[in-house]
Amino acid sequence: MAGTDDYLRVADAVAADIAAGRLRPGDRLATQRAFARTHGIANSTAHRVYRELARRGLTVGEVGRGTFVRAAQHAPGPALAEPAAPDAGTRVNLELNYPVVPEQAALLAEGxxxxxxxxxxxxxxxxxxxxxxxxxxxxxxxxxxxxxxxxxxxxxxxxxxxxxxxxxxxxxxxxxxxxxxxxxxxxxxxxxxxxxxxxxxxxxxxxxxxxxxxxxxxxxxxxxxxxxxxxxxxxxxxxxxxxxxxxxxxxxxxxxxxxxxxxxxxxxxxxxxxxxxxxxxxxxxxxxxxxxxxxxxxxxxxxxxxxxxxxxxxxxxxxxxxxxxxxxxxxxxxxxxxxxxxxxxxxxxxxxxxxxxxxxxGTVDRIVRAKRRDAAERQALVRRHLDGFAVSADPRSYFAWWELPEGWRAESFLAAAARRGIAVTPGTAFAVAPEGTQGTAPAPHAVRLALAGAPPDLLPYALTTLAAVARGTPEDAFPE
CATH class of the missing domain: 3.40.640.10 (Type I PLP-dependent aspartate aminotransferase-like (Major domain))
Known part of the structure; x- marks a missing residue:
C-alpha cells in the first residue's frame, strides 16, 4: 500500500490523465473513498490527492455534488483565426480577459x-x-x-x-x-x-x-x-x-x-x-x-x-x-x-x-477605439442570449456578473460548463474572507463571464450553451 507521502505521485498520475485527455473537462472523479480503494492508498492520502488537484486548478468540487475536471485554460487565440466548429474538441475560455481585435497586430508592427x-x-x-x-x-x-x-x-x-x-x-x-x-x-x-x-x-x-x-x-x-x-x-x-x-x-x-x-x-x-x-x-x-x-x-x-x-x-x-x-x-x-x-x-x-x-x-488610440466597439458588440450578445437571467454588466465592459438561478451553486455550474468545454470563473474567486474566518470567503452563487477571450464566432454558442445549462438543474447536467 502506498504511504501518505505518495500523494504527489498519485496526483501527478491523475494530472497526466487530464493532460492526455483520458479524463476530460466535466468528468466526475470517483469519491475519495472509492479512489482510495482503487489506488490502494489510505483515505487520508486520497484526500491530499484531491486537495492537490484542486490547488493546481485541475479540478473543482462541491460537497454533495462531487469532484469534477475543470476546463483547460488556454490563452485567447487571435481574432483572425479560422472559425472553430463547436464540437467536442473545442474549448471556449470565458475566464481569461485579454481583448484582441483584427487590426491590432498590424498596427503594433507598424509602430x-x-x-x-x-x-x-x-x-x-x-x-x-x-x-x-x-x-x-x-x-x-x-x-x-x-x-x-x-x-x-x-x-x-x-x-x-x-x-x-x-x-x-x-x-x-x-x-x-x-x-x-x-x-x-x-x-x-x-x-x-x-x-x-x-x-x-x-x-x-x-x-x-x-x-x-x-x-x-x-x-x-x-x-x-x-x-x-x-x-x-x-x-x-x-x-x-x-x-x-x-x-x-x-x-x-x-x-x-x-x-x-x-x-x-x-x-x-x-x-x-x-x-x-x-x-x-x-x-x-x-x-x-x-x-x-x-x-x-x-x-x-x-x-x-x-x-x-x-x-x-x-x-x-x-x-x-x-x-x-x-x-x-x-x-x-x-x-x-x-x-x-x-x-x-x-x-x-x-x-x-x-x-x-x-x-x-496614435496606435494606442486606434486600437482602443476598436476594442470599445468590440466590447459593445460582445455585450449585445450577452443581452441577447442571456435574456431572462439576472446578469449585471456595463455595455462598455468585457465582463458580466451572472447571479445563477435557484438551485445552482457556482462550483457545480463551473463543472457543468467545463463538461461542455466552456471555462468560467466562480464568484468565490472575487470574494474576500472576513477577518477571523481562517480564509473562508462568502460563496456567492454567481459566475463571471470574461467576454474578450472567446473567438467571436464561438461566443454566441458558449452563451447559448450556458443558458441551456442554467435553465436546467445540476441533476440534469450530471445524469447518472
Whole structure:
C-alpha cells in the first residue's frame, strides 16, 4: 500500500490523465473513498490527492455534488483565426480577459518598425529605473489625462504590468501585517499580492454605486486601516461605475481618516465614449447597472494627495508586451519607486520604449477605439442570449456578473460548463474572507463571464450553451 507521502505521485498520475485527455473537462472523479480503494492508498492520502488537484486548478468540487475536471485554460487565440466548429474538441475560455481585435497586430508592427534600427534598439535595451525617461512620462500623462484631471508627468512611475503596479503601490502604503480595505468583491490577484507581502485584506461593503464610504469608516474604527484598494470605474467583476457624488464623499472620507487609496483604473479606458442610458437592472434580463455618460474624474483628481492611481497597457494593447503605470502623490513617490525596485516590478526598457512610440503615433488610440466597439458588440450578445437571467454588466465592459438561478451553486455550474468545454470563473474567486474566518470567503452563487477571450464566432454558442445549462438543474447536467 502506498504511504501518505505518495500523494504527489498519485496526483501527478491523475494530472497526466487530464493532460492526455483520458479524463476530460466535466468528468466526475470517483469519491475519495472509492479512489482510495482503487489506488490502494489510505483515505487520508486520497484526500491530499484531491486537495492537490484542486490547488493546481485541475479540478473543482462541491460537497454533495462531487469532484469534477475543470476546463483547460488556454490563452485567447487571435481574432483572425479560422472559425472553430463547436464540437467536442473545442474549448471556449470565458475566464481569461485579454481583448484582441483584427487590426491590432498590424498596427503594433507598424509602430515598432522604427525601434528595430540598431541605434534605437541599443538605447531601448539599456536598463531603466522606475521613473523611465521624460518622453515616456509625457506620453503616459497624456494617456491618463481626462476631463478635470491632468496629471503631473514628473510624478509618473512605470511597472512591468498592472499587477506589478498594484503590488508596488500596496507595498509602499501598507506595512507587513497591516490592513488593506478592499471591495467585498475584488480583483482576485490582489488576494495573492496581499498574501505574498504579508498584508491583511478587510472586505468592505458595496452597493449599486460601488464602495460605501461608511463601510470604510466602520472598518477603520474596528482596527485602523492603512489604505484602501478599489476599482471605481467599470468594476471587475460587477461592472459598477461610482458616480461623482460618491467619489466626492469617498475622497472626503480618505482625508478625514488620513487613509491612502490605490485606485485601479486598468479597465477605465473602455468608458471614454458615452453610451445611451438604459433602464434599471432587474432579474428580467441582463440590464447594465451603470450605463450612461462617461465616468467622472478619478479619485486621483479629487484627492490627489491621498491616492495612488494605477493603470496598464495590457488590456489596451496586448498581454505579451505591456507596461504598468503608477501615479503616486508627491509625498509617496519615492516610497513607491523603492517598492517597485525592491520587488523587481519595474518595466523593461524595450517595453517602455515600444509603448512610448505607440502612444505618440496614435496606435494606442486606434486600437482602443476598436476594442470599445468590440466590447459593445460582445455585450449585445450577452443581452441577447442571456435574456431572462439576472446578469449585471456595463455595455462598455468585457465582463458580466451572472447571479445563477435557484438551485445552482457556482462550483457545480463551473463543472457543468467545463463538461461542455466552456471555462468560467466562480464568484468565490472575487470574494474576500472576513477577518477571523481562517480564509473562508462568502460563496456567492454567481459566475463571471470574461467576454474578450472567446473567438467571436464561438461566443454566441458558449452563451447559448450556458443558458441551456442554467435553465436546467445540476441533476440534469450530471445524469447518472
Amino acid at each position: 515598432m518598425a522604427p525601434l528595430l534600427r540598431p541605434d534605437a534598439l541599443d538605447a531601448a535595451l539599456r536598463p531603466l529605473g522606475p521613473a523611465g525617461h521624460p518622453a515616456a512620462r509625457a506620453a503616459a500623462a497624456a494617456l491618463l489625462t481626462r476631463t478635470g484631471f491632468t496629471p503631473d508627468p514628473d510624478r509618473i512611475l512605470f511597472a512591468g504590468n498592472g499587477r506589478h503596479a498594484v503590488a508596488g503601490a500596496v507595498a509602499a502604503l501598507v506595512p507587513p501585517g497591516g490592513r488593506l480595505g478592499v471591495e467585498a468583491h475584488t480583483y482576485p490577484l490582489v488576494k495573492s499580492i496581499a498574501a505574498r507581502i504579508g498584508v491583511t485584506l478587510v472586505p468592505l461593503a458595496m452597493d449599486a454605486h460601488g464602495l460605501r464610504p461608511e463601510a470604510v469608516r466602520a472598518a477603520h474604527r474596528s482596527a485602523p486601516l492603512h489604505a484602501v484598494y478599489l476599482q471605481p470605474t467599470l468594476h471587475n467583476p460587477l461592472g459598477v461605475t461610482m458616480p461623482a457624488p460618491r467619489r466626492v464623499e469617498l475622497s472626503d472620507t480618505l482625508r478625514e481618516l488620513d487613509l491612502w487609496a490605490v485606485e485601479d483604473a486598468i479597465w477605465s479606458f473602455l468608458d471614454e465614449d458615452p453610451v445611451p442610458a438604459a433602464p434599471g437592472s432587474s432579474a428580467a434580463g441582463p440590464v447594465p447597472p451603470q450605463a450612461g455618460p462617461a465616468a467622472p474624474p478619478p479619485l486621483a483628481a479629487l484627492a490627489p494627495e491621498r491616492t495612488v492611481l494605477v493603470d496598464s497597457l495590457s488590456k489596451r494593447l496586448a498581454p505579451g508586451l505591456t507596461v504598468g503605470l503608477v501615479l503616486p502623490p508627491a509625498a509617496r513617490r519615492d516610497a513607491v519607486a523603492s517598492a517597485l525596485r525592491s520587488g523587481g516590478w519595474t518595466a523593461t526598457g524595450f517595453a517602455l520604449e515600444a509603448a512610448t512610440r505607440w502612444l505618440a503615433d
